[in-house]
Amino acid sequence: MSLPDPDKNAALQALQIEAGLEAYDSALTVREARHLLRRTSFGADPTVVPSFVGRVGSEVANEIVDEAVGFSLPVNPAWANTNAPGYNASDEEWQQYTDNTFLWLDEYRRDWVTLMLERGLIEKMTVFWHNHFVTNQEMYFHAQVAHRYISVLRSHALGNFKQLVYLIGLEGAMLIYLNGVDNAAGSPNENYGRELLELFTMGILNGDGEKNYSEDDIQQIARCLTGWQFDWVGLHPYFDNGRFDSGSKTVFGVEGTYDYDQLIDLIFEQRGQEIAQYICRKLYREFVYEAPDETIVDSLASTMIANDFEIEPVLRELLASAHFFDPLVIGAKLKSPLEMKVGFFKEVVAPLEPDLVQIIPWASWELEQILLNIQSVAGWPRHRNWIDTRTIPSRWGVIDWMVWVGEEEDRYSLDPFMNAITDPTDSQIAFKFATAVVEALFAPEISDLDIEVITTPFSGDLNSNPIPSEIANGPEYRINLAKMFLSGIPWYEWSPYNTELDWVKRLFLAQITRLPEFQMT
Amino acid sequence: MCRPKNILETGPGRKGSRLSDGEDHAHDHCAWSRRSFLSTLGIAGVGTAMVQGGIPVRAIAESLVSRSLAGQPSERTLVLIQLDGGNDGLNTVIPFNNDLYYNARPTLAIPRSNTLEITSEHGLHSSLSEFRSLFDQGKLGIVQNVGYPAPDLSHFRSTDIWATASNSNEYISTGWMGRMLNNENPNFLTEPPEHPLAVQIGGPGLMFRGPATAMGMSVRDLDRFIQFMQDGRFYTLEGLPETPVGDEMWYLRNTVNSAFRYGSVIQEASENGSNSVPYPENYLAESLSVVAQLIKGGLQTNIYMVTLGGFDTHASQGDEHSSLLSQLSSAVAAFLDDIPDGPVKDNLLLMTFSEFGRRIYENGSEGTDHGTAAPMFLIGNALNGGFYGSEPDLSNQDEGGNLIHTTSFQSVYASVLSGWFGLNAAGVSSVLGSEYESLPLFASGTSVEDLPTLANVKLLGNYPNPFSDRTAIRIQLARPENITINVYDIGGRHVAQLVNGQVAAGVSEFEFGGAGLASGIYLYKVTGPSISESGKMLLNR
16 A cells, blocks of 8 residues: 555565574573573573573574464454444543543553563464454454454464465455455455465565566456355354355466355465465574575475474474574674563563553554554564664653653562572672673674773772773673673672662663664564 | 774864865775776776766756855755644634635634734735734745645655645655755766765755655754764774675675765864754754754755654644744844854745645534645745735535645746756756646845856766666867767676767767666766866666
């Protein structure tokens, strides 16, 4: 619908990686463990990292997939089955209902973010499918419709892709968003038919640059999709046979009287290879790197076809592979706003308090990545297209908010974070804490960062309290980070649990997250 | 030359000195040194001349905005005031002789005696007392009944329509201001100007989005923004790992360096400027006080945007609407008091807009629902005060019981682009997509012919830029010469030769088609006995 901005990712080339999809059988380093967590669950929870280190990479990756497969659906919201006011409802009823709807949506986004913070891959995949089968709540309005749509995505997030395509096309959110409800015999609307092929299943071109379908295919497919309607009071789709075009259609050169079910079967029969490649390419972009490695994509597509479009085996193969753990992959992706925010709270072990979690959806308006309200049918921007001179200060502002939220007495504690990344009883913690923070929060190697060189010496009486020789002779970045962190406080006066000095940690977090590389994952 | 510049280390003297600090500029140019081939094209050192050379002559030529780019102080400034939510036009400019108005609004209509009468037909809402005195001084223009055909009553969609200047059945991803600024600054991406082209106080939006990138910057809270800048610094672009990770680091650092550079000029302006009058306590007044501070502090930004929200008055509208209009009127008055009399103030124009007006009939909850046409206010010393457009006709309603607009908002935009910013007809239609009738808003219409022409320009740039399909590179020669024009991609690979042979005197145009090429920046070099210049163009599919 809207014109895309010029794609700043277009010039990127596939990574030159020898490792393929063979299982990664090395013991995980701390860096690899964080990489696995960052890519599969938004951020590297430091309370989880130690349990991964030293274990075989492919085994841990498989456990992550197991956990996502064994997810449980969250309890339905209390309003999930509420009807909309009827056509004769009064203005007051509508006003009340509208007010409620915005409250419900706020609550729903917050609860979803809570799930992202609690869980890993299952929510990552639910967001992935939300951004694949795009809808926009501005078009369908009702929170109940949003909930049904997201529930379908979550239920099948690692399930069968064909089944997901089948179900999502019959969701109210999609029928309304892409005008399925306007598509009837005699007056076809091609909107959904086109996006079903172009964006949701196969893309315009196949791997050899040939067109996957013709304009005529789209018109014929639109006819197959007719008949679906939406009950605006009960808020559910239904089939109206009177609106269905039961005539003969020719799709991909094959003739039949296809209805919805038969059409989905036909698309997967006729274009299975193209669909598998298209989806596997997108999964590669999500989990590995923006420019796909077509050899890897081909192998994943074979796996997908061999498993009758099951998503789980594909993800398993990719995440457990030596390719995924290659050093070139680590840190080579740029965070979406959601990854930045959820990742940050995960990595600083913020508590799952509703008022705190709420910040993440609230800040999404400023950062232009609003759950349930995706502005383009093609999905959110990706990678470099997220980052410009306007969005960078906005990202800083949001992280600032997440660091300083609350009045002093009710700010969330950073003690769990500190305990997870350092040993607070270490006598050198004043020097080591800052470096531990950077290692925990940044994907690239610390030695590659442009850390400010501070030439002024440490504050205080250094004759009576000399800098330990291990520190003085250690890496320069550690000294600079420690000076930056201590903000002029003599190192021997800083104490890890002193609540009066809580601001020192927060100030450092707010400052260090402005390093450009914080945006990498 | 390209070592990192540590702002914090340079101590207290750094404030105000950074802009003139050649090292910073050199540092920014180092952004390109990585692509060493660029210097062989002679681009790295071209600087301002590049910007001038790249201005597409046809659309932009000698507009007042491009004159300011050439280093002259900003000629004309526009402050856009968005009334978010849909302002009720009929209760803002009240047609107190119209019975239909009173019949349609039994509880909400404002009696003539409660209005501020400005003509025998019109009264302003009583909260707009400052606006009345501006009207009396001939500094307030009211364009009546502004809207667009087939109006969309969704806030989001209609806001987008006003921001993009699209028709209601048309989806455009760039804002009208973004397109104007992009035309004025075709090399914005590669040679960003030192001052932000547009500053929005508050959230980001479509208005300033150009074809390639956001042309403006958004500042939510000046103190917080400045705090970033005090902690910020430039990051080195040298010595990065030669890996994809290193490439992303380069991209991020380069972007942060640009943001920081704008931050530092904003900080400087905010330190140099201060408010000299008290402002009322409301969000709009706070935003306008920031704009005044930046203007007085010498920020060379021509366009600002501020927002006042809350106009979606579906219920119990009376007091709420009254309070909103009072905030608007008092904030604007304080802002105008704050800017001292003189050329800066004379070159200031304020314009209000809202995504729609409201329904003629009040609803059952003493409010009004989404409507269509509404008045726009324009304020400034240069303005021909008074009424423009035709009166809303309450007897001629659309099927939804709404006003039918008589002046399109695009024609108000066109009037500002031509009358205020001096764009010629081609420039205006390049921004707005077609030609619109201009309203005679300004006392002495700015004639493009009055402006000095750019002397002796040989490379006239390419137009359109960015382009999606074809673009034309234009050169101007004093006598026939043998000329070659070659096009390269950003990696230095030769893409095309557009000419290699004799070219006639005068202006010639060479077309370049983007078919089969990836989106991105392309470079062209024009060489001949008396010309050797380069330009950049952006292919945007």
